[in-house]
Amino acid sequence: xxxxxxxxxxxxxxxxxxxxxxxxxxxxxxxxxxxxxxxxxxxxxxxxxxxxxxxxxxxxxxxxxxxxxxxxxxxxxxxxxxxxxxxxxxxxxxxxxxxxxxxxxxxxxxxxxxxxxxxxxxxxxxxxxxxxxxxxxxxxxxxxxxxxxxxxxxxxxxxxxxxxxxxxxxxxxxxxxxxxxxxxxxxxxxxxxxxxxxxxxxxxxxxxxxxxxxxxxxxxxxxxxxxxxxxxxxxxxxxxxxxxxxxxxxxxxxxxxxxxxxxxxxxxxxxxxxxxxxxxxxxxxxxxxxxxxxxxxxxxxxxxxxx
Amino acid sequence: xxxxxxxxxxxxxxxxxxxxxxxxxxxxxxxxxxxxxxxxxxxxxxxxxxxxxxxxxxxxxxxxxxxxxxxxxxxxxxxxxxxxxxxxxxxxxxxxxxxxxxxxxxxxxxxxxxxxxxxxxxxxxxxxxxxxxxxxxxxxxxxxxxxxxxxxxxxxxxxxxxxxxxxxxxxxxxxxxxxxxxxxxxxxxxxxxxxxxxxxxxxxxxxxxxxxxxxxxxxxxxxxxxxxxxxxxxxxxxxxxxxxxxxxxxxxxxxxxxxxxxxxxxxxxxxxxxxxxxxxxxxxx
Numbered sequence: 001x002x003x004x005x006x007x008x009x010x011x012x013x014x015x016x017x018x019x020x021x022x023x024x025x026x027x028x029x030x031x032x033x034x035x036x037x038x039x040x041x042x043x044x045x046x047x048x049x050x051x052x053x054x055x056x057x058x059x060x061x062x063x064x065x066x067x068x069x070x071x072x073x074x075x076x077x078x079x080x081x082x083x084x085x086x087x088x089x090x091x092x093x094x095x096x097x098x099x100x101x102x103x104x105x106x107x108x109x110x111x112x113x114x115x116x117x118x119x120x121x122x123x124x125x126x127x128x129x130x131x132x133x134x135x136x137x138x139x140x141x142x143x144x145x146x147x148x149x150x151x152x153x154x155x156x157x158x159x160x161x162x163x164x165x166x167x168x169x170x171x172x173x174x175x176x177x178x179x180x181x182x183x184x185x186x187x188x189x190x191x192x193x194x195x196x197x198x199x200x201x202x203x204x205x206x207x208x209x210x211x212x213x214x215x216x217x218x219x220x221x222x223x224x225x226x227x228x229x230x231x232x233x234x235x236x237x238x239x240x241x242x243x244x245x246x247x248x249x250x251x252x253x254x255x256x257x258x259x260x261x262x263x264x265x266x267x268x269x270x271x272x273x274x275x276x277x278x279x280x281x282x283x284x285x286x287x288x289x290x291x292x293x294x295x296x297x298x299x300x301x302x303x304x305x306x307x
Numbered sequence: 308x309x310x311x312x313x314x315x316x317x318x319x320x321x322x323x324x325x326x327x328x329x330x331x332x333x334x335x336x337x338x339x340x341x342x343x344x345x346x347x348x349x350x351x352x353x354x355x356x357x358x359x360x361x362x363x364x365x366x367x368x369x370x371x372x373x374x375x376x377x378x379x380x381x382x383x384x385x386x387x388x389x390x391x392x393x394x395x396x397x398x399x400x401x402x403x404x405x406x407x408x409x410x411x412x413x414x415x416x417x418x419x420x421x422x423x424x425x426x427x428x429x430x431x432x433x434x435x436x437x438x439x440x441x442x443x444x445x446x447x448x449x450x451x452x453x454x455x456x457x458x459x460x461x462x463x464x465x466x467x468x469x470x471x472x473x474x475x476x477x478x479x480x481x482x483x484x485x486x487x488x489x490x491x492x493x494x495x496x497x498x499x500x501x502x503x504x505x506x507x508x509x510x511x512x513x514x515x516x517x518x519x520x521x522x523x524x525x526x527x528x529x530x531x532x533x534x535x536x537x538x539x540x541x542x543x544x545x546x547x548x549x550x551x552x553x554x555x556x557x558x559x560x561x562x563x564x565x566x567x568x569x570x571x572x573x574x575x576x577x578x579x580x581x582x583x584x585x586x587x588x589x590x591x592x
Binding site: 020022023026030031032033034035037038039040042045048057101104105107109115117119120121122124125126127128130132133134136137139142143144146147150181186189238240241244245259262263267272275278279282283286290 | 317320321323324327328330331332334335337338341349352353354355356403404406407410411414416422423425426428429431432433434435436437438439440441443463464466467470494495496520523524525526527531541544545548555557560564567568571572574575576579582583586587
């Protein structure tokens with residue numbers, strides 16, 4: 001960190017300060033606004049979560065009552081269970097899909113650019129659009145099931161969208177379709193940066209392509225894997241648009257997720273205190289993922305600088 | 308890794324890749340075809356099928372004809388809303404982010420690491436933690452249910468990303484360049500304008516594409532802070548499918564979905580390389 005002529009170190013004279021007012025404003029106002037809103041809004045939400053606010057925010061203190069109420073509600077319990085299932089299934093399957101796509105594209109195939117664009121385009125489209133489209137495809141009355149029925153196989157069933165036990169898997173399908181391209185992009189970059197000499201050495205040792213991948217190349221990808229897992233978990237924890245468009249939490253509350261519970265409490269049931277508590281719970285779930293990741297990154301960096 | 312041969316294993320690779328690619332394209336193809344089928348035709352068969360007669364009128368109706376609630380203006384006003392929010396918020400947040408990124412990377416000032424660290428927390432903090440405070444603040448300053456309010460939110464929230472992108476790009480610029488310019492008497496803005504900005508084209512493209520795509524596709528803020536005629540197109544699409552759930556008009560709805568997705572899809576087609584760079588830059592914070 002070389003400190004090149006920082007204007008703040010030398011306590012400039014007042015005339016200098018006035019002359020530099022535009023630049024101070026341009027530097028500080030946006031940064032301060034951004035930082036201040038992040039901190040104060042978070043604290044504000046945390047504070048509301050301890051008040052008896054319902055329709056409007058009010059002062060007062062109810063301790064943990066909002067938290068116990070949210071945690072005891074069936075809505076939250078289902079949302080949390082769904083998050084565990086959706087989060088792990090989505091992250092695992094999109095890792096597998098992304099890695100498979102990356103390995104396939106790494107085989108010097110023709111049309112790699114076109115294929116890569118195809119696997120990544122869903123990321124450019126809003127979750128509202130993709131959720132809506134998947135809700136049509138997976139709707140047994142008009143989608144894939146209807147098509148297969150019309151083709152003559154009338155006993156075919158694919159009605160997860162309206163099946164309480166299976167509906168959460170429709171969200172897994174749509175989410176994988178939409179964002180496994182992201183895992184692919186990161187893995188492909190990782191594969192391309194593997195040292196060619198290591199690969200050559202393995203081949204000289206007589207390792208076939210499968211063995212080379214399994215023993216030599218894939219082990220170098222684990223830092224990328226962790227990054228992909230964390231980013232995808234972050235998405236899963238705050239998933240809202242996709243579920244809103246695809247199932248809207250239904251059938252019943254079978255596909256409820258934390259972000260939907262927050263919205264429901266805050267803006268549909270006018271339970272601001274409980275909604276804020278649910279938002280803080282979401283933040284805690286996120287921190288349970290991000291803090292270990294941050295610690296791991298810190299250790300990695302220290303190791304890199306010491307080596 | 309190997310020579311290009313056409314061994315059976317390579318054929319298998321092509322087969323698998325093509326099948327997966329088809330699966331990724333299928334939903335898009337289905338919607339495009341549906342947008343050209345009449346509502347009656349879809350109702351008789353399924354969502355998946357080849358148009359019997361090309362119903363181009365779906366697009367006209369989706370754009371300016373069909374009714375949501377009592378207003379029959381199609382998707383056009385909501386597309387306009389999205390554009391009026393996305394374009395200013397993208398430009399302002401990118402410009403301010405470039406200046407902030409330049410300041411924290413090359414101009415160093417007291418507390419810069421601290422404030423930069425806090426700003427980047429915005430990448431992780433869930434939107435839900437900010438919903439209530441934004442509602443209250445927007446109501447107090449009279450911007451609730453206005454496009455200006457959404458521009459304000461997206462600008463301030465976007466700063467976390469734009470500052471990060473630009474800062475990470477600018478740290479690679481040699482400090483000697485700045486030092487030399489300072490010795491020549493150039494100030495903060497002059498250096499930015501004359502030296503930094505001409506070097507910034509790649510990162511500005513990445514940032515603009517990232518911001519545009521995210522703000523255009525954003526839904527939660529749109530649906531929370533605006534209602535009715537003020538909603539962006541993502542929120543309007545949800546309202547549309549709820550409003551015509553009784554008498555589905557899947558042909559028109561498909562056309563509306565295509566129109567709503569078109570701006571970001573076009574940008575992706577034109578600047579895919581920069582889009583991917585933004586994705587990976589956002590991930591490897």
